[in-house]
Amino acid sequence: KAGVTQTPRYLIKTRGQQVTLSCSPISGHRSVSWYQQTPGQGLQFLFEYFSETQRNKGNFPGRFSGRQFSNSRSEMNVSTLELGDSALYLCASSSRGAETQYFGPGTRLLVL
Amino acid sequence: GENVEQHPSTLSVQEGDSAVIKCTYSDSASNYFPWYKQELGKGPQLIIDIRSNVGEKKDQRIAVTLNKTAKHFSLHITETQPEDSAVYFCAARAMGGKLIFGQGTELSVKP
Numbered sequence: 001k002a003g004v005t006q007t008p009r010y011l012i013k014t015r016g017q018q019v020t021l022s023c024s025p026i027s028g029h030r031s032v033s034w035y036q037q038t039p040g041q042g043l044q045f046l047f048e049y050f051s052e053t054q055r056n057k058g059n060f061p062g063r064f065s066g067r068q069f070s071n072s073r074s075e076m077n078v079s080t081l082e083l084g085d086s087a088l089y090l091c092a093s094s095s096r097g098a099e100t101q102y103f104g105p106g107t108r109l110l111v112l
Numbered sequence: 113g114e115n116v117e118q119h120p121s122t123l124s125v126q127e128g129d130s131a132v133i134k135c136t137y138s139d140s141a142s143n144y145f146p147w148y149k150q151e152l153g154k155g156p157q158l159i160i161d162i163r164s165n166v167g168e169k170k171d172q173r174i175a176v177t178l179n180k181t182a183k184h185f186s187l188h189i190t191e192t193q194p195e196d197s198a199v200y201f202c203a204a205r206a207m208g209g210k211l212i213f214g215q216g217t218e219l220s221v222k223p
Contacts, residue, residue: 004155048210
C-alpha cells in the first residue's frame with residue numbers, strides 16, 4: 001500500500017498570506033490527524049477528522065482550520081500567516097477504530 | 113492539562129551498547145503508548161507501541177515497558193547500530209483520543 005502523501009513538500013509564504021496544505025491518507029484509512037512540529041514546541045496536535053467530521057481539536061487559534069473530503073483526503077488551511085507559523089506540518093492517518101497512526105513526510109512551511 | 117515528559121533530550125552511545133529513553137505521562141486515563149523514530153527530512157515512523165493492559169512488549173532489538181502505577185513507560189534498544197541514530201518520540205493517547213507527544217530524544221550511535 002502507498003503511504004500517507006502530503007503536498008506540497010516545501011512552501012515559502014510571507015506574513016499575512018494564507019496557505020492550504022493537502023494530505024492523502026493510506027488507502028482505506030478514514031481518520032486523518034494534523035500536527036505542527038517546531039524545534040521549540042515539538043509535535044503538537046492540531047485536529048483530527050473522521051468521515052468528514054472534526055472529531056478532536058488542539059489548542060490552536062482559529063486561523064488554523066481543516067476539512068476532510070468524502071474520499072478521506074484532508075486539507076488544512078492557515079490564514080493570516082505569522083512568522084511563528086513556520087514549522088513542519090505533519091499529517092497522520094489511521095483506520096477506523098485503530099489507534100495506530102501512520103505519518104506522512106510533512107510539509108515544511110517557511111513564513112518570511 | 114495532559115503532558116508527556118521525555119528524558120534524556122540527547123543520548124550518545126557506542127555501537128553495540130544499549131539505549132534507554134524514559135517518558136512520564138500525566139493523564140491516568142491514557143491507554144495507548146506508541147514510540148516513533150524520526151530521521152532527518154522524514155515523518156515519524158512507528159517502531160513499537162503498547163497498550164495499558166500490557167506491561168512489556170518486545171520486537172527484536174526493541175522493547176517497551178509500562179508502569180501504569182507510576183505513569184512511566186520506557187523504550188529499550190539493545191545492540192545499537194549506527195542506523196538507529198535518529199530522534200525518538202514517545203506519546204500517550206488520552207481518553208479524548210489525542211496523541212500527546214514527548215519532546216523527543218536525539219540518539220546518536222557512534223561506530
